[in-house]
Amino acid sequence: MNVVWPVSALYFSVLAVWAYYRLGRKSGEHHGSKHDEPTAGQVAVGTSHCGAGCMLADVGAEFAIAAGGITLLGSVLLAEYAIDLAAAWALGIVFQYFAIQPMRKLPVGQALLAAMKADTLSILAFQVGMYGWMALTYFVLFPKPHLTPFEPGYWLMMQAGMICGFATSYPMNRFLIRKGWKEAM
Template structure:
């Protein structure tokens, strides 16, 4: 049995994350703080799904200043420069959004189809998570790189893959390591499933770990100019 305190903690964390995501969405669409790079209008709310209030703070401090409304209200042609750590964090969140959405889709698909390999759902989850994250990550990166560089579909997708494969792989390494730990060690006798709130609370933690493991890759990609600074 999953401890009652852990279930309650999970519901609190998931609720707080959902509220954080709604706050960001409302600010973008209801209050009109549309992002200059439109793909970030999806990235910020998705980041709220695992970073919660931290994502809201980061958005208000370093995300909203990139909007056209923010600049117009302050009569500034260009927003102020961000510190390098903030640029890296936003780059990781861009990768993390694709990974997060891919993981959510794949986890529910594996569960619904009752897929297993060697008596466990962990390997199908890995395969599904990585495949979905790869597709969505490249799409997200395409809509960041192609408009900024004026690239067509083919070249844009190639550059997007070049910029995102290393980053999303590093993200998934951290997440997959945490998933293995929770599945095989912490809950080895009673594996959790996506219909349990504790499962998604632990996935939130895993995504934060993935964010950390993707950080060095993003520093390198941005410095080399392979990935656009956002």
């Protein structure tokens, strides 16, 4: 899934470009099994798949929420959390499906279940890091007026949040790869 690399560059900038040339341009060979200890690079690539789905979903959801004036229990932040999570989970499952299905050659239903098993905990871990940073941004760094998706500063804070999400999702991805629930890529 080469789309992962340019999307990862939205928050990791030149580090994502370096990672693509270092880790992402490998041949289609299978890089390990559930019994092998995953390398740091394999875990980073797996985490990047999760992060790319979260990034695309969050960007779309943030604009939709801001443009629509959507709140949850009177809070824009809670609406962002709920809608971002639902969108990130759905898109993350799609990304995982297209990573898993070609490697395992599973029927559609089994591949979707494998994708859900592989990415649900990863996405939750990613969103925890991002939500933590965005809560800090919302309540501490920019309490009034809050930044909105129509301001560049918001996206700088979201970029930092995505990096925090990558950091909190990395250990979960290592666990999922070790268990054999997620493919080492």
